[in-house]
Amino acid sequence: MQFDEFSEKLSLMETTESRLKxxxxxxxxxxxxxKNERQFxxxxxxxxxxxxxxNKELNIGQSIIxxxxxxxxxxxxxxxxxxHLELGDLGETAECFAEKRKQKSLFxxxxxxxxxxxxxxxxxxxxxxxxxxxxxxxxxxxxxxxxPKETKYITKLILKSLRLNLGIQTIxxxxxxxxxxxxxxxxxxxxxxxxxxxxxTIDLKQSVCNDLGKVVSDIWNFGFKSIDKITIKPGxxxxxxxxxxxxxxxxxxxxxxxCLVEGKYDGFRTQVHKxxxxxxxxxxxxxxxxxxxxxxxxxxxxxxxxxxxxEAIGFxxxxxxxxxxxxxxxxxxxxxxxxxSEKIPVKLMVFDVLYLDGKETLQxxxxxxxxxxxxxxxxxxxxNIQTTIAIKTNKSKELKSFFDNCLNLGLEGIMAKDLNRSxxxxxxxxxxxxxxxxxxxxxxxxxxxxxxGYFCGQGKNxxxxxxxxxxxxxxxxNTYNVITKVGSGLTEDQMISFKAEFxxxxxxxxxxxxxxxxPDMYVEPKFVIEIICDEITKSPLYKFTKGFSxxxxxxxxxxxxxxxxxxxxxxxxxxxxxxxxSI
DNA sequence: CTTGGCTGCCC
DNA sequence: ATTCTGC
DNA sequence: GCAGAATGGGCAGCCAAG
Numbered sequence: 001m002q003f004d005e006f007s008e009k010l011s012l013m014e015t016t017e018s019r020l021k022x023x024x025x026x027x028x029x030x031x032x033x034x035k036n037e038r039q040f041x042x043x044x045x046x047x048x049x050x051x052x053x054x055n056k057e058l059n060i061g062q063s064i065i066x067x068x069x070x071x072x073x074x075x076x077x078x079x080x081x082x083x084h085l086e087l088g089d090l091g092e093t094a095e096c097f098a099e100k101r102k103q104k105s106l107f108x109x110x111x112x113x114x115x116x117x118x119x120x121x122x123x124x125x126x127x128x129x130x131x132x133x134x135x136x137x138x139x140x141x142x143x144x145x146x147x148p149k150e151t152k153y154i155t156k157l158i159l160k161s162l163r164l165n166l167g168i169q170t171i172x173x174x175x176x177x178x179x180x181x182x183x184x185x186x187x188x189x190x191x192x193x194x195x196x197x198x199x200x201t202i203d204l205k206q207s208v209c210n211d212l213g214k215v216v217s218d219i220w221n222f223g224f225k226s227i228d229k230i231t232i233k234p235g236x237x238x239x240x241x242x243x244x245x246x247x248x249x250x251x252x253x254x255x256x257x258x259c260l261v262e263g264k265y266d267g268f269r270t271q272v273h274k275x276x277x278x279x280x281x282x283x284x285x286x287x288x289x290x291x292x293x294x295x296x297x298x299x300x301x302x303x304x305x306x307x308x309x310x311e312a313i314g315f316x317x318x319x320x321x322x323x324x325x326x327x328x329x330x331x332x333x334x335x336x337x338x339x340x341s342e343k344i345p346v347k348l349m350v351f352d353v354l355y356l357d358g359k360e361t362l363q364x365x366x367x368x369x370x371x372x373x374x375x376x377x378x379x380x381x382x383x384n385i386q387t388t389i390a391i392k393t394n395k396s397k398e399l400k401s402f403f404d405n406c407l408n409l410g411l412e413g414i415m416a417k418d419l420n421r422s423x424x425x426x427x428x429x430x431x432x433x434x435x436x437x438x439x440x441x442x443x444x445x446x447x448x449x450x451x452x453g454y455f456c457g458q459g460k461n462x463x464x465x466x467x468x469x470x471x472x473x474x475x476x477x478n479t480y481n482v483i484t485k486v487g488s489g490l491t492e493d494q495m496i497s498f499k500a501e502f503x504x505x506x507x508x509x510x511x512x513x514x515x516x517x518x519p520d521m522y523v524e525p526k527f528v529i530e531i532i533c534d535e536i537t538k539s540p541l542y543k544f545t546k547g548f549s550x551x552x553x554x555x556x557x558x559x560x561x562x563x564x565x566x567x568x569x570x571x572x573x574x575x576x577x578x579x580x581x582s583i
Numbered sequence: 584c585t586t587g588g589c590t591g592c593c594c
Numbered sequence: 595a596t597t598c599t600g601c
Numbered sequence: 602g603c604a605g606a607a608t609g610g611g612c613a614g615c616c617a618a619g
Contacts, residue, residue, distance in 0.1 A: 132617070461607060
């Protein structure tokens with residue numbers, strides 16, 4: 001397929017909101033692609049170059065793209081950034097400058113979808129000294145052979161910001177439609193039950209091989225039956241099951257009844273594979289084997305082959321306490337593995353088994369899988385590999401007191417699980433339910449901060465103040481010290497109203513605002529807002545607040561009743577920080 | 584040789 | 595990670 | 602309720618600039 005044709009199809013999907021329509025466009029797109037194009041095009045549609053588990057990335061972001069636009073279209077970086085701010089999308093920004101150049105390059109040759117993909121692959125392999133310049137040149141060479149619309153989509157592909165309103169599930173639906181039509185039905189709703197079953201099968205297969213591109217390609221090229229042979233094998237990461245949130249112990253029991261309730265460890269999701277060799281994978285399917293060499297010899301002791309679902313979390317053997325996420329995450333590294341494994345010892349907390357001795361265990365009910373987990377962990381017989389703490393209950397009071405115990409042990413909260421359910425890879429639903437302290441009403445840490453600037457948003461938030469720069473007031477020095485940005489929690493209406501309010505108070509950077517982050521616009525300190533977070537963190541970035549900032553900050557409301565000097569103080573925040581670590 | 588910006592991946 | 599929004 | 606797309610802090614690693 002020519003790339004200009006592909007761009008037109010992306011454009012069509014981008015401007016469509018109905019998922020069913022997008023699915024139909026996708027179906028047509030796949031029909032129009034040839035045998036060899038379907039797999040990699042699926043990666044592109046998911047804003048990828050390769051399946052996730054290959055650990056191959058472009059390492060190109062806004063900064064390099066802006067340089068490439070500058071080089072290709074002879075605009076200053078400033079000019080481009082200005083346009084970007086206005087349009088809220090670098091793809092459209094590139095398109096805009098390509099429009100202006102249009103007349104000059106009448107003789108450029110047409111480019112194919114495959115050629116674009118090959119160039120993207122080349123970009124992935126461009127590393128080392130002067131690689132940034134080489135990357136810019138490669139992108140530039142693409143820009144020089146494309147029309148404005150192609151320029152736009154090449155940019156969006158590189159930046160992984162296609163914004164097509166299209167995800168995995170929509171691609172799966174397009175596949176299911178293909179299968180249903182191959183079976184002789186005209187539309188999917190002629191046999192809704194069959195259609196749903198097909199969807200489930202496709203979803204399971206793509207979760208098991210972690211490679212939707214392969215599944216799409218197999219279905220179109222070799223038929224639905226051909227994906228039967230995709231099975232679980234040690235060495236290939238399976239998509240993790242995830243949980244939904246619920247607001248209280250009562251709500252959880254109402255949904256699940258008698259259930260398994262486990263401690264929720266704030267670490268690093270780790271899928272352990274023991275086949276011919278031992279390998280580990282992260283939640284996104286990245287190979288994480290090298291992070292944790294200490295588990296190899298322990299796992300070897302178990303006689304079985306298996307795939308276990310675990311959380312790896314740092315542990316202080318002197319205080320007998322689990323380490324914070326910020327400590328544990330330091331073990332995600334390439335160098336100094338040995339030293340860090342001694343400095344930050346990690347425990348593997350096992351909670352599920354997906355495969356055992358050549359057989360899938362996914363389909364077994366959780367209560368059976370849990371027994372297997374306990375057996376394997378017992379065999380390994382080492383305190384650094386344990387099962388998660390857990391109870392079984394159908395009483396919300398019991399659940400609540402177990403939850404409180406977990407918090408006292410320094411855990412994040414609990415996971416409650418349906419004992420009769422199979423393991424559903426890639427799911428995020430109420431089969432697993434998580435409860436953390438701040439989900440309970442009134443239990444989240446709350447702060448009042450003053451807005452001193454804002455950032456304009458991307459995509460659907462373009463031209464909106466979608467992220468607010470927040471500061472706490474220092475009475476002694478009469479300064480506003482920036483402590484966090486906050487964007488999550490703002491509704492469209494709130495952004496619109498902030499935009500109007502900010503128009504009259506936009507200002508040059510006031511003398512008494514201290515910040516390491518340069519917002520798109522500064523505003524005079526006027527609005528105090530309430531924000532909540534999960535935790536106070538120690539930050540290398542926010543230097544003007546004794547290094548304090550927030551984990552998972554979100555906007556709650558405007559505090560009309562407060563003046564800019566009435567923010568939470570840094571002393572109060574410091575006190576809370578030390579309290580949260582002395583549980 | 585050090586520093587700082589950028590990027591991707593953890594949550 | 596959390597949150598909002600259209601379907 | 603699902604699916605998708607907005608948004609957060611902070612870690613290591615890579616590369617360019619100094």
